[in-house]
Amino acid sequence: MDVLEALSVGIGAWRTIEKQTSTEVISIFKSSLYCRAPAGLICVGSQSIGHGPINVLLSEHEWNSLYNRIFAGEHLVFTKVPTSGINKVLLMRRCIYAARIDPPRDFGLKSLCLDSLWSHLFTYGKGPMLCALNGGAPCTSDPFDKVVMQRGKQGIDLLRINWNRNEWQFIADEAVKNLLGLGPGLTPSGDDLLVGYMSGLDLISAISSRAWEIKKMMQSKVLSSLARTNEISQTHIRWACRGYYMEPLTALLKAIAEGEPEAVGVSMKKLLARGASSGTDTAIGLLLALENGKEMLSSGY
Incomplete structure (x- = not known):
């Protein structure tokens, strides 16, 4: 050769x-x-x-x-x-x-319209975590997928809790306990969701000290619990904690940071197309973090 x-x-x-x-x-x-x-x-x-x-x-x-x-x-x-x-x-x-996201401190999270991103997610997304997000009846008869949905819903519900709450260290611990290593594949669904969530924290921490605090809590818990998941996923998570992500997610974060609606839509669709459900799971985590960030900023925290 x-x-x-x-x-x-x-x-x-x-x-x-x-x-x-x-x-x-x-x-x-x-x-x-x-x-x-x-x-x-x-x-x-x-x-x-x-x-x-x-x-x-x-x-x-x-x-x-x-x-x-x-x-x-x-x-x-x-x-x-x-x-x-x-x-x-x-x-x-x-x-x-070596692409990393460096959002300006006025990139406009308050004006960011998340409705279109959620619409893309529900239109093009796939996998048991999307069913868990919907919170409805199981969308599969596979017993393993049902377990993923059940634990996934518990993790998602925890990540939806407002950042203003004082007990966020406990919330971070429980969310990671439910999600890390959850699901099959090279990068389990729960891992992808956590990476997406931390990428949203990465973006928002440029304009919010509270997001930075939450980011440190999440990263500390994830890194100390890596034995819960496989070697390949551990490697991707370690680099995500340093701010380095796979190209589709990096492109989406960059488009959001630069306030480019058209690029946001295109990048979101490319992310959702990734893997069996990896892109969907990542997008769910990102949108949960962005929703939390908007809620926190609107409440004047």
Whole structure:
């Protein structure tokens, strides 16, 4: 196999790799694979998975070449210097993806219209967490999905509690206990919802000291409870707590911060299309945080 040159390297992947690092392939999917390096996980995939802090993106041709030749348990070498050899990916500094959100202190949360975002969510969203949000009868006969819905509703109800309440440390503890690790998949539904919620806190904390306090409570509890979820999700959560998110969510946060209604709608639809229900779960968390932020600001807290 020729050396594969990355089109994009997430900041987390770049920091995980030394000059040259051998990794073990731990899981392979249609559009991506995960490798375990001594310093953490790396996700390699086609451009279709989008940018992210731990993502290394290849052209479709090179991804297909890698996908057809490598198996779980084999080793993939990452290098930062030109080289030749088998199963190697060349990381280029000029391609580093390190997007973070830096909202202005007057980005206009009060005037943000959330109705259209909720409408997009209920129109294009999917999965048991959306049913849990609706609070109606179970939308599935699958026993596991019913458990996800039941615990998901408990977590969602906790996250809806007004930020003005003094017992928010307890609320954060209980919400994380209900949601972290909840659901199947690489990133369980409850984890995605928590990431979305923390991204909303990230956005609002630029204009609200209370949102910043809630953000610290949530992050502290999530980081201290990571044993509840899987290794891949743990990695994504750690980077989310540093303010680095997957591309669809980053684009939506940027559009909200810059007050671009058209871009907000487009980005919301792209987020909702992500994964089996990952985008929907993330969007639910984000909208819950934005609703809480608007409620708090309108009450003059």
